Structure formats: structure tokens, C-alpha cells
Amino acid sequence: MQPGAPERLDLYFTTVMRVLHVEGSFEGFEKWFSSLCSSTVEWTGTGGQKYEYLELAQDGETGSVSDVLSRALAIRYWYDELPRKEKWVRVVNGEKGGLDSKPRPARVLVFHSADLIWLFPHLLIIRGSEEDANEALSRFEDRAQSRMGFERQTFNPYFLFWIWRKWSTNKNVDDTQADVEISKMLKVRKIRDAVALGLPSQTGETVSIDEMETRASLPLLQTLLSGRGFLELRATFEISTGDLLLARVASNGTVRIHVAESIRSSDSLARRFGLSLLFIDELVKAFHDWQKLPNDEREPTEEVYGEIKRTIEDRWAKYIKEDGDIRKALSKREDRRARTRRP
Numbered sequence: 001m002q003p004g005a006p007e008r009l010d011l012y013f014t015t016v017m018r019v020l021h022v023e024g025s026f027e028g029f030e031k032w033f034s035s036l037c038s039s040t041v042e043w044t045g046t047g048g049q050k051y052e053y054l055e056l057a058q059d060g061e062t063g064s065v066s067d068v069l070s071r072a073l074a075i076r077y078w079y080d081e082l083p084r085k086e087k088w089v090r091v092v093n094g095e096k097g098g099l100d101s102k103p104r105p106a107r108v109l110v111f112h113s114a115d116l117i118w119l120f121p122h123l124l125i126i127r128g129s130e131e132d133a134n135e136a137l138s139r140f141e142d143r144a145q146s147r148m149g150f151e152r153q154t155f156n157p158y159f160l161f162w163i164w165r166k167w168s169t170n171k172n173v174d175d176t177q178a179d180v181e182i183s184k185m186l187k188v189r190k191i192r193d194a195v196a197l198g199l200p201s202q203t204g205e206t207v208s209i210d211e212m213e214t215r216a217s218l219p220l221l222q223t224l225l226s227g228r229g230f231l232e233l234r235a236t237f238e239i240s241t242g243d244l245l246l247a248r249v250a251s252n253g254t255v256r257i258h259v260a261e262s263i264r265s266s267d268s269l270a271r272r273f274g275l276s277l278l279f280i281d282e283l284v285k286a287f288h289d290w291q292k293l294p295n296d297e298r299e300p301t302e303e304v305y306g307e308i309k310r311t312i313e314d315r316w317a318k319y320i321k322e323d324g325d326i327r328k329a330l331s332k333r334e335d336r337r338a339r340t341r342r343p
Helices: 026-038 063-070 130-147 157-168 218-225 269-291 302-319 324-340
Strands: 011-022 047-053 072-081 087-089 104-106 110-119 123-127 148-152 187-197 206-209 230-238 244-250 255-257
Touching: 011 130, 011 269, 026 047, 026 072, 026 130, 063 072, 063 269, 072 130, 072 269, 110 130, 110 269, 123 130, 123 269, 130 148, 157 187, 157 230, 157 269, 187 218, 218 302, 244 269, 255 269
Parallel strands: none
Antiparallel strands: 011 123, 011 148, 011 255, 047 072, 072 110, 087 104, 110 123, 187 206, 187 230, 230 244, 244 255
């Protein structure tokens, strides 16, 4: 983000990296971050690049939010580039002042930025567009060299399926929706919408489900019945502090935290970052706990698929001409499970 520009309120974390090894202490890396940010602008053939320290003062935060901020090192990497192609623009007239009345061809610097937040020692989280995040990560890895190693964090589509399954079947005594624990620290209050890989017979490549359909949508259930998992879930989560966050989690590892629930537009950047980092930290830990579960608890069982099939038959039978669609979905699931079943 260009200096002086307003902060984006939603926090869109394009990349989450697991730090595999670290050589050095928090204090040592804090000094290294400071040295990066104290350097002058490095000019290249097409523009310049620089690191700036990103202040995440705790602003009176306490407990887990204070703890996560105290072990976060944050910098903003920015660079600009001069594109090869010219654009027709109105430029400033040096003699008369103001803009020329007629546009002229010119090459205009394009500004890019990404925020790198190291939640020491295990997670490196990047906020920015995919292009800017990849550029920032590449430059940062060049700088870090042998100091640390990275691996991209993604979320198995069946992990998102598992969350949806726990939430959609968890009811209170009066049949109202109940919160569901996905770890000791993290709960799901409500799933707002979801995106899953669509069936070939459906229009488009994905199935998007809105808030009214997240529990029993026919396209969703048929997609799940075929053995596909979720690409994305947007849900209200309750983190260990009791705060509620509305977040979209994608299987490719991207996480978007919305300004809603416990995060307000008037909150400081430090508080928004603190709650968001705490959520991502707890989500990654929940994912690794899920990976340790036995296969019959981690991935959908025949019993689960049987329940989905019965739900389709009970709720949607009159909309299905014949259960050939269901049989085809079951056949596709078996083929896919046979190809991907682990030894």
C-alpha cells in the first residue's frame, strides 16, 4: 500500500507459510528486520524496492491477543515498476500548472506492496494480492537465505468437509443450530456459504452455496456424494479469547478476515492483526490435529455418504427424475477414492 493511502479494512492473507527451521532468536531476527527496514530504496532498471517496519503496537490488548502480537514481526515490502507499454494519460504541465487538457502517451510507475508478518517461530503470513505476495516472498527468501526454511500451508478439502459435517449435524435439544468445537481453542458458530467442486453435469466448474443452503443444498449434497471436498468455507468462528470472527478459508491456504462480528472498522490495525493472527494460528493447529485423527474420523465414511444419500432422497426426491444421478455420483466417488486412497 502506498504511504499515506488508507488501510484496507478486510485483512486478506494470500499466503500462509509454515516455517520449517529457524536459525537464531526472536531478538536476533528483530534486529535483522530493523536492518532491512533501515536500508534506502534500492533502484532497479524498472523501478525501486524497499522494506518498511509495520508497527503493531499492542494498544492496551491483553491475554492471547497481546501474546500473539508480542511474538509477531511485521514488515511491509513495497516496489514500483515502470511498465513497458505506454498509456494515454493527462500529465502535469510544468509551465502552466495543473493537468494538460489533452492526454499524451506516457509510462506511469505502478505501485505494489505486501505485508509480511512472521508469527515467530512457526508461521509466515503474507497480506496482499497474489502477485505482490509472491514477489514479496521471493525477495524475502533471497534475503533470508539459510536463516529459515518455508513450506506453503494449505487446507485439505476434506478438512473443510469435516468442519461442515460437524457443524451441519450438531443440533441443540430444541433442534436449533449449536456451536461446534473443531479444536480445544476454536469453534464454529455458523457456516455462511461454501464453494465446492461441481459435478460435470452441473453448470460451471464449482458449486457456490449461500447462507440459506449450506446444510441441505441439492447441488452441494450431490457434489459431496461424488467424493469431492470443499474449496472454500465462509463461517463465523469463535477463537480462544471468545471473540467472533467472520472468515473465509480456502483449501489453497488463503484466509480473508472480514470487518464484522468482533472486528470493527474503528479498531486499530494492531487489534485487527492480533485477532486475525490468533485465528490463523489456531486454525493451522486445528488442521494439524485433524491430520492426526484416524482415517475413519478424518475422512467421510460410508455411513456419512449413506446419510447424505438419504437426505437427498428425503428432501429432493421429487426434483430428481430418477436416482440415476445419485448412482452416478456414488460411482464417481468410488472411482476417485480408489485412485486417491492412501496405503
